[in-house]
Amino acid sequence: MSEQDYSQSEMEKALSSVHEVKIGDVVKGEVLAIDDGQLVVGIQGTGVEGVVPLKELTSDRNANINDQAQVGDVLDLVVIASIGHDKENGSYLLSKRRLEARKVWTTIEDKFKADETLSVTVKEVVKGGLVADADGVRGFIPASMVADRYVDDLKKYVGETFEVKIIEIEPSENRLILSRKALVQQEKAEERKVLFEKLLPGDVVEGKVARLTNFGAFIDLGGADGLVHISEIAYERVDKPSDVLKVGEDVKVKVLSVDAEKGRISLSIKALLPGPWDKIAEVAPVGAAIDGKVKRLTTFGAFVEVAPGVEGLVHISQISHQHIATPNEVLKEGQDVKVKVLSVDPENRRLSLSIKALIEQPASEKKQESAAVPEEHYEIPEADTGFSFGEMIGDALKKNLDKDSDQ
Structure with missing residues (x-):
């Protein structure tokens, strides 16, 4: 084989080893430079370059790009668009964040199929519910699915992390609908069973005022609500429970009776107060x-x-x-x-x-x-x-x- 033929053969091998870049491909990119708020990377095995803007590196818009990558780093990236027309030297728009999100979507889909729960952190309150983050994937919790009862102020959930049930998922549309209500109901059912098994007349327990009515106050005991009749709030006459108690207030109560069959618990606040007849x-x-x-x-x-x-x-x-x-x-x-x-x-x-x-x-x-x-x-x-x-x-x-x- 002549020297010319050998050179031509080596060139053909080199060219055949260069893979064509397609939208959606997962590639490895070596950071060649950090320029103007974006990474310039060489797509390994292709001979072409691409760019990764900061917003495609992380969802944190305030992050410093120099903290995200250094020259020489090799990153797993997904090709999301072509921004050049030269096949050999054309540039591509790449994303690290979307590739990570794709992996998260796969994990979420697997959890959905296995009927497993998902851990999320509430980011903000929007019209109709809450926006929650699941490892970079945006999910929505409708207001009616936040708790097992109506919540008038959803802001208290911002920043909280809790488990939710996946109701609907469609990765192609970035659609993820979640529910906390189902899990709250399940947890309360278990707590309710335990509560009725251990609670006895005469017990003194602590609870939180859940609701006020004209005839009394319902106290959340953790799993079930007990009723303090208006006549058991205080020794003096009480016209309206709201004159004495507030929703959310912590109170100590005495158990008067427990009816597990009917799911009723009668409580008293005044039984723990000094009696007006004592002195x-x-x-x-x-x-x-x-x-x-x-x-x-x-x-x-x-x-x-x-x-x-x-x-x-x-x-x-x-x-x-x-x-x-x-x-x-x-x-x-x-x-x-x-x-x-x-x-x-x-x-x-x-x-x-x-x-x-x-x-x-x-x-x-x-x-x-x-x-x-x-x-x-x-x-x-x-x-x-x-x-x-x-x-x-x-x-x-x-x-x-x-x-x-x-x-």
Whole structure:
């Protein structure tokens, strides 16, 4: 073989070893220079060059390109466009970021097929939901799929990292729809089961106010909500739970009852508070004259609040020296009055009071005590007053009953 033939043969071999560059090819590029915010690379095995802009190196727009690569580095890149027309010396636009994203998409697809969860970090709040990052791939979590209940402020999730379920995936359209709700529901179902197994009446636990209604407050105990009825919030009267509690507030509660079959938990806040009757003997000792407010009027007397959560009964016979048919003849609800303490029974929560004991009896009435004739019908008192029905209507009825029995 002549020298000319040998040279021609070697040239043909060299040319045959040069591969044609196509869009979508994964290639290796050696960094030849860093110029004007981009890398100039030689595509190995092709004899042509390409460029890699900073935005195709990393998703961090504020990154320094010199921190991303150095001259002599060999990078795995994907060809995304041709920016030259000379086949031998033409340039190509290459990307490291998109190649990494392609690998991530493959991983995500594999997780989707295997029904596995995906770890993401929330980046921002957009109209209708959250944008989350999954190793460089942008995913979307609709607002209705963020939690198992309505969330009015999605901003609190920004920066959080959590597991999500893949709902829909389409790499060619960069479409990735995710859901956190499904996992939250699953976790709560497991927590709920554990909670009902271990929770017992009498337990004292901590929770967070989840919702407020007109009849009480629902407390999140971690897996299930328990109800604090409005009557169990405080010893004093509560008109609206929102006057005392706030959503998101941490509270300590006592478990009153647990019904696993119906999924109900009854709780009490006031059971852990000092009882208003604990020191009532000091606040309202027998014989003392104290201030009070008329809370309720009945046919047999008036209930007067003398301390938060403590009401005493002023029997109709103890309201005035003059005979009255009903308490509302001389009293009205909300009226401030001064009362004398006749008897105190903290154990049974009974407090007997008198208004007339602090009023001087008219001289004309001292000689003749008016006998109050009880009405034929009496209002049944509430169960928590501490007074029996007979005590409510007074001794007058008892005397009449005794008189009838003797006849």
